[in-house]
Amino acid sequence: MITTVEIFPSERQKLFDRLTVRLETAYNLSRKIVSFQANKEEPIYRWFKYKEGFSSALVKYFLTEYSTKPGKILDPFAGVGTTLFAGQELGWQSYGIEILPIGAFVMQTRQALNVIDIEKLKTITKKFWADLSILKDYNTHINHISITKDAFPVETEEYLNKYLSYSSGIKDKYIETILKFAAFTVLEEISYTRKDGQYLRWDYRSKRDLSGKPFDKGKILTFEEAIKSKLNQIIQDLSPSQTTSLFEQFENRNIEKQTVNIIEGSCLEELRKFESDFFDLIITSPPYCNRYDYTRTYALELVFLGYDNDQVRNLRQSMLSCTVENKEKIEYLRQLYASIRQNGTFEKIVEVYNGSNAMTEVNAILAELNKLEKLNNSNIARMVKNYFLELCFVIYEMARITKSGGYCIMVNDNVRYGGEEIPVDLILSEFAENFGFNINKIFVLPKGKGNSSQQMGNYGRTEVRKCVYLWQKR
Ligand SMILES: C[S@@+](CC[C@H](N)C(=O)[O-])C[C@H]1O[C@@H](n2cnc3c(N)ncnc32)[C@H](O)[C@@H]1O
Structure with missing residues (x-):
């Protein structure tokens, strides 16, 4: 041998x-x-x-x-x-x-940033919270797949769905993109999960039957806490006083974009x-x-973008082979x-x-x-x-x-x-x-x-x- x-x-x-x-x-x-x-x-x-x-x-x-x-x-x-x-x-x-729609979504958001009207975003978000608190009917629902089911506390998911439903009705497509993006960025924080390379780790407080040592991910933000803080951060970063320092590199006037x-x-x-x-x-x-399995690590973001079980499975197989599941x-x-x-x-x-x-x-x-x-x-x-x-x-x-x-x-x-x-x-x-x-x-x-x-x-x-x-x- x-x-x-x-x-x-x-x-x-x-x-x-x-x-x-x-x-x-x-x-x-x-x-x-x-x-x-x-x-x-x-x-x-x-x-x-x-x-x-x-x-x-x-x-x-x-x-x-x-x-x-x-x-x-x-x-x-x-x-x-x-x-x-x-x-x-x-x-x-x-x-x-x-290949991941996550990348394309972030890149589209970056493009929206070039043309967004920041004052309009501020006005819309102000009105937003008041409208959202009284909104009863909403037609947007995250459709979970097996690996994301019960990832959010019930009230969190309800608020998230309301938010998405309301923001999809906003006429200015760039502002809609930024609002959707803001929710997209907080999915992990508001969930019972933590990204862990090969899969999502689940917190002991979730409804799932979990084996092994209980995992405590620490504070789980409510959707309202998370989204407000994210939108504040975005608005602050985009406000003129900030953009001089933060966007300095975008502002090089001698370079034609x-x-x-x-x-x-x-x-x-x-x-x-x-x-x-x-x-x-x-x-x-x-x-x-x-x-490293991108499709499991980013499963919440994929369902948020509308991917179903089959699409996630197909995506996993189409990616460059780097997981043991790839054929x-x-x-x-x-x-x-x-x-x-x-x-x-x-x-x-x-x-x-x-x-x-x-x-x-x-x-x-x-x-x-x-x-x-x-x-x-x-x-x-x-x-x-x-x-x-x-x-x-x-x-x-x-x-x-x-x-x-x-x-x-x-x-x-x-x-x-x-x-x-x-x-x-x-x-x-x-x-x-x-x-x-x-x-x-x-x-x-x-x-x-x-x-x-x-x-x-x-x-x-x-x-x-x-x-x-x-x-x-x-
Ligand atoms: C290491 S990351 C690259 C990150 C990038 N340098 C950046 O700064 O954002 C590798 C990327 O390859 C993508 N990918 C995997 N298989 C691919 C394929 N067959 N075609 C195109 N992209 C693929 C993954 O989705 C992932 O976003």
Whole structure:
């Protein structure tokens, strides 16, 4: 029998040895800058914390460091649009693809902010509370799905429904969007749940039958408390005295704002539709290969936006594979490429995937660990295999649509399963090289003590790397 020790570190080590000159600890890229936390001074991010996002500061840093003038920028995993709006501020024409309706909703709200009449919003909200307290009939109801049922106290849900019903009758569509957005941002606070990556954690006070140690999420705000405080925050942030400081970056008068183009869909389908050599720059961060389930974490927000059980399930399956529930998409991808008579391209991409020895090694070791029941879920091996396969298609397309000399900047974390490090940075960079990118740098984020270059060379013994890859189209 093959033991993991005999075969496994070798191909990954070889790849590491070959690309090690590209790894560079980036002391100017703190975790804070890379994560959403650096955004908290910017209005939209103060109102809705999309923790999976990166920061505007990171995007602006790369846009100014790696280009001399604005052009066209893309984020194929756009999230709430950090790349797109940071690009717009600096005069870039921005394009984003995002599969979660949450991202599209937040991005539409950002666009509404550009044209909203703040005085009108103030007047409407003042009248609002009085009208709402006497409103008896309402026709809007959140339609729960199995994983969100009983998430709110009864009176909270009733007030929320009333609020939504009333705000949907407001004539000014931009104000309606902001009011709806305000409710959207408080869903977690007013519920018995807490976002927890792979699922929602439920508070002991909910009606659900819960097993395990009781969880107390602390104070659960009433809808009235939460929405009033949120709307006050929004109004305050949008008021002229605040906008000078908070919106300073939006107010750069020398820069002509270009359009932000939002495409709601899967980048596996949408990227193929762009012509070759179209973009000057791509700045993106795909889901990490870490079992994080966006459709469960954001289940409340999805039902709020009208998604039913089937739609949530379909969404989960259409997203880039990063949960143990994701099924293979290979046949779907084969048909997708066949439908545009690109069977050869499909084969070429699969060949690059199969040609990666490090990838083959990772798949083999995970299959072996699975057999030995050393992985805590038997679908981890499938998830990892498909995560890389799908990203191989994305990287092919990103290389095709980037202009020669243009950059692709990708933020991603390595992962470890069954004690085995999976060098996501190296394997994806190897795919990228095969499709026409040079690997200029793999910036490694500094972390506490364990980050000296000797330790980085000590393969597999360190904390997993969190990186920003810098690829340049040949
Ligand atoms: C790490 S987040 C990116 C966050 C973004 N950088 C920001 O600052 O908001 C990854 C995003 O990819 C999206 N996503 C997952 N699968 C996708 C697919 N097939 N096509 C497009 N977007 C997808 C997820 O919904 C998620 O918003």
